Amino acid sequence: MNNPLLEKFDTLHESAPFSKIKIEHYQPAFEQAIKEAKEEVDAIINNPEAPTFENTIEAMELSGQKLGRISSIFFNLNSAETNDDIQKIAQEVSPLLSEFGNDIRLNLDLFERIKIVYNQKDSLNLNPEQAYLLEKKYKGFSRNGANLSDEDKSKLREIDKELSSLTLQFGQNVLAETNNYELIISNEEDLKGLPDYAIEQAKTEAESKGKNGWIFTLQAPSYIPFLQYAENRALREELFKASGRKAFQANEYNNEENIKKIANLRYKRANLLGYNTHADYVLEERMAKTPATVIDFLNDLLVKAKPFAEKEIAELADFAKRLDGIETLQRWDHAYYAEKLKQEKFNLSEEELKPYFQLENVEKGAFDIATKLFGITFNEINTIDKYHEEVTTYEVLDKDGNFLSLLYADYFPRAGKRPGAWMTSFREASNVNGNSIRPHISMVCNFTKPTKDKPSLLTFQEVTTLFHEFGHALHGMLPNTIYESLAGTNVYWDFVELPSQFYENFCYEPEALELFAKHYETGEIIPQELIDKVKNASNYMDGYQTMRQLSFGLLDMAYHANDPSTITAVQEFEKEAFAPTELYPSIENNVMSPSFSHIFQGGYSSGYYSYKWAEVLDADAFAFFQETGIFNEETAQKYYKLISSGGTKDPMELYVEFRGKKPSPEALLKRAGLVEA
Known part of the structure; x- marks a missing residue:
């Protein structure tokens, strides 16, 4: 059988x-690619020449590389x-x-060759990127068990095998629980308060079934x-509680045992490798370095944000009582009364x-801002194969018309997503020995679908x-690096959110908004009055939102530190x-952990704090743009160098090169309104 993979x-x-x-291509492709990759590694180990x-x-x-490519395709589709x-x-x-x-990381013969090169590093005349790669490869082995005894290596293999299965099962359970729930409304009165688009979407959902x-759903x-608009409080409560029960019900999709097993296996793995906890292991390769630094960082923000958050919720409770006589504000009331x-x-x-925010215009706005900053352009292309008909594909070109990247954009919810x-x-991306390979990047979202009468x-x-x-996609599309493992988003995890959160800032700037915020029917640019309102409301409920993010970070550290x-x-x-971050009464049988995919399936274990950490960086970075002009060419070029350098240097070094100084939290606190005026 010919196998295209x-x-x-x-x-x-x-x-x-x-x-x-086809489905039947994957399993044999994985098996063959693993075999070939093993042969490539064996050839390195058995090379008779000195390392x-x-x-x-x-x-x-x-x-x-073939195995990596197959894995990317398969797990992205998963x-x-x-x-x-x-x-x-x-x-399987x-x-x-x-x-x-583990066959690679635990191979003593391979590690011996790497160690020989590592011990000669000062005399090899390596360029900075090569030196960084050598350091990374050496640490990748030493941190992952290459120095363990045969007995402990065997234990590590068993732990890793079980973890890979458990984390997958965790995600599959969350998806099943998300897809299995429906709130069916038959009385039109129960739709009161909902905007037309939400009602149309719900009608389309019912018709499709x-x-x-x-x-x-x-x-x-x-x-x-x-949650934001429905006047029927009982139905808001029902939907909210249904979300809070995901993978925490007495059925086959319950994730409680998976959570405990995953957390314990990560802890045992860290101990086996000589670390106190999983967080100690993970954070050694992060900007924060230690669990104590992370916990201090979160608690410091907590002290600053909590008084503002409590004031916000007290005001909201008074408002709900005044408006509708609500005696005790509950979690399912927050979005409704906040709006x-x-x-x-x-x-x-x-x-x-x-x-003013038709999807196609917003996407074009994101593209146009990148064009103004970096000179890159985006051309829709229909000769690229897609994994679903809703996906749109683009060729990304630099200012001289050279190919930079492919971009796949996938915006709407589906049962399989x-x-x-x-x-x-x-x-x-990579560029070893002049063999330039450019990246293929994908953005996947779950946005409001168009209806029969309206666009998205x-x-x-x-x-x-x-x-x-x-912002993440730009980080992935613009590498100017030699090695794949140092390209794009292959950076410290608490640095990876900087480019994404930085790009959000443009959504509040009049100069940027006028590029894309146009009325879908009239083409009228968003009025200045509305822009002013957006700016004035930009830190509305920021105390509450900060507390919410801190609660997730503290929960992550509780499991892993x-x-x-x-x-x-x-x-x-x-x-x-x-407990330290709670602003509302708790709800029986509602728990976040069983659907907290970021830390139990994604790559954010011991790393959820990085959203707030990167906010400090992004607020400080954007303040630099505001000082010089948000489309200032010189500042944009400095930023381009920052994100195109990938993981070739310590991120703090890269940041200081860009900004001229270390980041200060003042810009974040000011932006969020978490300092007294």
């Missing part, structure tokens, strides 16, 4: 030939366009990949407007803004989400971790 992709820019790839940077470190970097067959294959191949990774009435474009209070305070509503928004890659009109939160993911073997009840453990 194992052949050179004979396509434009060697893009993935999705239409030719050099080129025949060992660089050769390692170039090995396993997130964005999955089905039962793909999920079954994922459970994940342990194989884990085993293969052959049902009468209106269906609301736990997908963000359905869930968020219902109403926002309208009263700023004379601004999401519905007033949405007509996990919730949330993310950026990923189908191929990373985004909430302002969805606008900032698109800009956030596009301690011995988790004492955790018996996930709900009680979470309640204790959340």
Whole structure:
């Protein structure tokens, strides 16, 4: 059988030939690619010549590329366009990949060659990127068990195999629970307060399932407007509690045991490798360096933000009581009354803004800002294979018309797509020995779908989400590096959110908004009056939002900066971790941990704090742009160098080169309104 995954992709820019790839191709492709990658590694180990940077470190970097490409395609589809067959294959191949990774990292003969090169590093005349790669490869082995005894290596293999299976199962359970819930409304009176687009979307959802009435789901474009606008408080409560029960119910998708197993296995793994906790292990390779630094950072922000958050919630409670006689404000009331209070305070509503944010215009705005900053252009191209008909593909060119990257944009919810928004890659960049390979980047979101009568009109939160993911995409598309493992977003995890959060700032700038915020019917540019309202409301509820982010960061550290073997009840453990940040009464049988995919399936374990950490960086970086002009060419070029350098230097070094100084939290506190005026 011809297997397209194992052949050179004979396509434009060697893009993935999705239409030719069948389910039955994946398993044999993985098995063959693992075999070939092992042979490449064996050739390095058995090379009779003395170890050099080129025949060992660089050769390692170039090995396993076919396997990497197959893995990228498969696991990206497992997130964005999955089905039962793909999920079954994922459970089968994940342990194989884990085993293969350990075969390399635990190979003493290979490590000996790397060590010989590492010990000669001062006499090798390496350029800075080569020196950084050597350091990274050496640490990759020493930190992952190369020095362990055979018995402990065997234990590590078992732990890694089990972890790969458990984290996959965790994500599959969350997706199943998200897809399985429906709030079916048959009485039109229960739709009161909801905007037309949400009602139309719910009607379309019901029709697609052959049902009468209106269906609301736990997908963000359905869930968020219902919580924000539905006047029926009992139904808001029902939907909110349904979301809070995800993977925490007495059924086959319950994630409680998975959480405890994952946390304990990570702890045992860290101990095996000589670290006190999983957080100690992870943070050694982060800007923060230690759990104590992270916890101090979170608690310092907590002290500053809590008085503002408490004041915000007290004001909201008074408002809800005055408006509707609500005696005790609950979690399912927050979005509803926050939106109403926002309208009263700023004379601004999401519905007033949405007509100015047609999806296609917002996307073009993100592109146009990048053009103004960096001279790059985006051309839609229809000769690239797609994994779903809703995906749009673009060729990205530099200011001289040279090819920089492919960009896949995938914006709407589907049953086979996990919730949330993310950026990923189908191929990373590299340029070893003049062989320039450019990246293929994907942005995946879950935005409000167009209806029969209206295009997709985004909430302002969805606008900032698109800009956030596009900021990540720029990081992935613009590398000027030699090695794949140092390109794009292959940077310290607490630095990776800087480009994404930095790009969100443009959503509040009149100079940027006038590029894309145009009424979908009249073409009228968003009035200055509305821009002023957006700016004035930009830090509305920022105390509350900060507390929410801090609560997630503290929960992450509670699981990973301690011995988790004492955790018996996930709900009680979470309640204790959340206690310093709580602003609302707790809800029985509602727990976040069982669907906290960021830390139990994604790459954010011991790293959720990085969102707030990167906010300090992004606020400070954007303050520099505001000082010089948001489209200042010189500042933009400095920023381009920052993000195009990938992981070739310590991120603080890169930041200081860009900014001329270390970041200060003052810009963030000022932007968020967390300092007294």
